[in-house]
Amino acid sequence: MNIAEDIRTILTFYRTLGFERLPLKFSSKFEVQSSKAKEDEHSGANPSIVTRCSSEDKKAAIEELRREIGDCDRCRLSEGRKNIVFGEGNPDARLMFIGEAPGREEDIQARPFVGDAGKLLTRLIEKMGLSREEVYIGNIVKCRPPQNRDPEEDEMATCSVFIDRQIRIISPKIIVSLGRISSQTLMSTKVPISKLRGRFFEYKDIPVMPTFHPAYLLRNPKDKWLVWEDVQKVMERLKESGEQI
Ligand code: SF4
Known part of the structure; x- marks a missing residue:
């Protein structure tokens, strides 16, 4: 996988998980087969992306979600x-x-x-x-x-x-x-x-x-x-x- 594909995959990963921006830290160690990296934005994250991405990326996404929630007063x-x-x-x-x-x-x-x-x-x-x-x-x-x-x-x-x-x-x-x-x-x-x-x-x-x-x-x-x-x-x-x- 080349760098452009890596970046596209990372962007897809975060977009399908509902993020509007990338976390400050993320890994580029995705183990994604690009043929499987088609997203379905209506049904949620593509399991082929999420299950094959690195634990570091999941950790970064979880940390980014916590930042996004912030000092929440949504309810x-x-x-x-x-x-x-x-x-x-x-x-x-x-x-x-x-x-x-x-x-x-x-x-x-x-x-x-x-x-x-x-x-x-x-x-x-x-x-x-x-x-x-x-x-x-x-x-x-x-x-x-x-x-x-x-x-x-x-x-x-x-x-x-x-x-x-x-x-x-x-x-x-x-x-x-x-x-x-x-x-x-x-x-x-x-x-x-x-x-x-x-x-x-x-x-x-x-x-x-x-x-x-x-x-x-x-x-x-x-x-x-x-x-x-x-x-x-x-x-x-x-x-x-x-x-x-
Ligand atoms: S329970 Fe309400 S205020 Fe607390 S995090 Fe959830 S949406 Fe925000």
């Missing part, structure tokens, strides 16, 4: 938050966990899933043979709703464009959606989580496994085995796709 959740909880983990993760919104502890620490429910999620990830650093963890909305109420439709509509872009940048093999709100938002449905969980759905061609939210499990520990059943299906699917777990 009313900005009014009561202490911190934006952007999400964290490996920008090149095979597995993404997506919850609904930060809670009190997350708001204080500006990190997702660090309270009691987060500790349970961390234990689950470790039981799967992974670490938090190997996966990516985010939420549908990035600011804590007052008194931990459910995020409202307009707040989710405004903020979920960012988690959508994180998904498109990271391009994971599988997403685990944690709880009703995350699952219903990604599936565009109102079907209860008890009926959604345990079966794979798709979000923009990425398999999604809905399961119960760790906060629900703290209140209903007898259902932990259902979540374990769900993540075992995730591990099997990753192994089938040739991914190490």
Whole structure:
């Protein structure tokens, strides 16, 4: 690939991910076959570009997205938050966990899933043979709703464009959606989580496994085995796709 093709590919990568300008730092180590580099601006990033680009480029794109969000006041959740909880983990993760919104502890620490429910999620990830650093963890909305109420439709509509872009940048093999709100938002449905969980759905061609939210499990520990059943299906699917777990 010559330099002009490299540059064209990089520009395509960032444009299809919704960026209007290039990040300050980016790598030119794309492993893209130019014949596969046709973009579809209406359906999102071309997976052949995103999945084959370097982890450095994904990291740079994630950092650029965080800069773009800035000190966001695009919805009313900005009014009561202490911190934006952007999400964290490996920008090149095979597995993404997506919850609904930060809670009190997350708001204080500006990190997702660090309270009691987060500790349970961390234990689950470790039981799967992974670490938090190997996966990516985010939420549908990035600011804590007052008194931990459910995020409202307009707040989710405004903020979920960012988690959508994180998904498109990271391009994971599988997403685990944690709880009703995350699952219903990604599936565009109102079907209860008890009926959604345990079966794979798709979000923009990425398999999604809905399961119960760790906060629900703290209140209903007898259902932990259902979540374990769900993540075992995730591990099997990753192994089938040739991914190490
Ligand atoms: S919830 Fe999202 S859209 Fe709303 S203020 Fe926070 S970062 Fe911005």
